[in-house]
Amino acid sequence: MTHREVHLLAIGAGPSNLALAVAIDETAPEDLARGTLLVERDDSVSWQRGMLLPEAQSQVSFLKDLVTLRNPKSRFSFINYLHSVGRLDDFINLGSFLPYRVELANYLQWAADSLSRVRVETSREVTSIEPRRTADGVVTGWLAHLADGETIGCRYLSVGMGRDPHVPEVFGGLRRDLLIHSTEYVPRIAAVPQDRPYRVAVVGGAQSAAEMFAAVQQDLPGCTPTMIMRSIGLNNYESSKFTNELYFPSFVDQFHAARPPARTQLLAEMHRSNYAGLAPGMLDTLYRQFYLDRLGGHRRLRMITMADVTGAVEDGGEVVLTLNDRMSGRTEELRVDLVLLGTGFVSAMPRMVRTLGDTLGLDSIQVTRHYRLVLDGPATGACYLQGVNEATHGIADSLLSVLAARSDEILQDLLAHRADVTPAAVIPALDTAPVPAPRSAESVPSIA
Template structure:
């Protein structure tokens, strides 16, 4: 077993913590940046690797990269990446604000490789985080345990691990070889033999489900896909310029300071801007594919709306899904060979955060305006949560829109904390903050 100390440990090398690493290099190039470590459980940096489909585009402008909204002159910008790899002229000529998803992923890997002060280590899977206290009970740091048995002690901890994958209960008993969540689509489909006439059920009515419904027709050429959703049909995102202003970093202050009922209204009305919708190009492509399928009489494609999957079981060499019509209550069976889940992520705090909350004796998880976890008693250490604070910081919290400015705010808070020194209490939760209950494990 190995143990080491760092001043700041960031868990996860996704966009959130890469933006933080860049902010540390640019704003705190001395002791804090060189004393910081980012760990990533995978062997490389990739953005949504399970859905790196050839034609998929980002839904966010390239200007909302890891740095531009904080520092437009940064060498870590997406524009500088394009220049470095010799593709700037071609990208300009395409005339789009929205890069391909594979470009964003490559950009993130380029940023990771370009870090010169903050260290980044791969194949480091975190299994638990424990608080460290001195003899008087003051919180002094964090002990992070890794899967290889090693430990890392840090004064500052930043968790940018994303939310846990959501597998609906109806599918929990199915064998893993039968079920593919969207986060593993590319890897799992590549393992399957191509010429088999698979019957494929795709579950969900959002962008991920629609993309898999489209992609599987190419990836498994002889398949017969059925798209099953609870909604009345596929819908486009609501993306007016007025609602898009709620994705501005400047909108966070107004949301954080709003009353609970106002927050709920905003999140409810903004739901269709990010969830359960499709970009217009995907929607148009799917509709044309369905039209041609009907026109030619192939009957290969099927879309089932307003149905719940109420049970799923394996029967001999196939999967049997029970579908319940939300309009009539009647049920029917859908027999298939493979289930693709576009069911998103669990809305609760990730398991690693819940485990830390339990170790701290917290009944709920609360963060302040600068994303700092509220802990009881005096403390000379701090933990920050990235990408899981939609309830307190708004609809854009988990998206690329927020990365650059949020990294700036967290870095500034840490620098201020280091300058102040000495213990202080973080138990008091700001009156505007939301306490998120910690469910039992």
């Protein structure tokens, strides 16, 4: 077991923390930049790893990359990435603002590799975080525990690992090999043997469910897929240009200042612009699949609408789903070999953040306008939460749209906070030889 000290520890090397890393790498003072570390539990930097399907496109303009809306001249832009890998002409000729998802994932890895002062480490999983306090209770920083036993101490913390996948309680008793959430689809489906005609249930009525429904027909040739949803059917995203103005970074100020009832109305009305719809191209593709299936007389594809899954049990290697028809009230059983969940993410704060809040004695998790966790008492350290603040910062908070602007807001807040509290100790450089890990946060000297 070893221990290290850094100035800023960012948990998760996804778009949120990468945008912050780019802002720090470009503009932060030397000690902060050299003392910033991103840790990623996977073995590489990516984006929507489980849904990197070959033909899947982003629904967000390439101009909403890690940096362009903050610094259009930055070398970390998506355009510069295309130029550096020799594909700028091809992308321009494509005539689209929407890159392929795989392309964006490659861009994020390129950006991480291009950092000159900030460090990124992969295959480093943080299992827990605890506050560091002085004897009189002042929070001076944080101690992160990693899966390999190492601990990392920091004064500033940025949590950007996204929300926890939502697995409805009714599916909780199924064996892992019978159930795949969309966040794991690509690697998990590749491990499923293709030696029999699987009966597959796809649960959900939005983009991720639709993409899995289309993809599984190729990934498991000869399968019989059934799509199950609570809604009346599949719909397009609400994507008018007027609606999209609510995704502008400048709209965050208006949303944050709005009264709670107005925020609730805004989130409800914008639900179909992100969560409850499909991209027009995917909707057309699915309809054509159903049309051709009927035209050929196969009747292999099935869609069940207005249905709740009220039971899911294993029976002899099969999954027996109990479906309740919301119109008639009747129930039916559906036997399948595999369940794919396009059920999105838990709306609550991530489990790690909730646990940290309990350790801090917080009644609720709240952040300031600039994403800093609100603490009950005095603190010389700070924690920033990214991508989990829809309730206070709007529906764009978990999306790419505000990355560049948010990274600058967090950096400026961190610099202002740092200037208000003079550090009492010099932080060791990242390449300092590891020292034995302390037994607990109380035994770690303060870096505030």
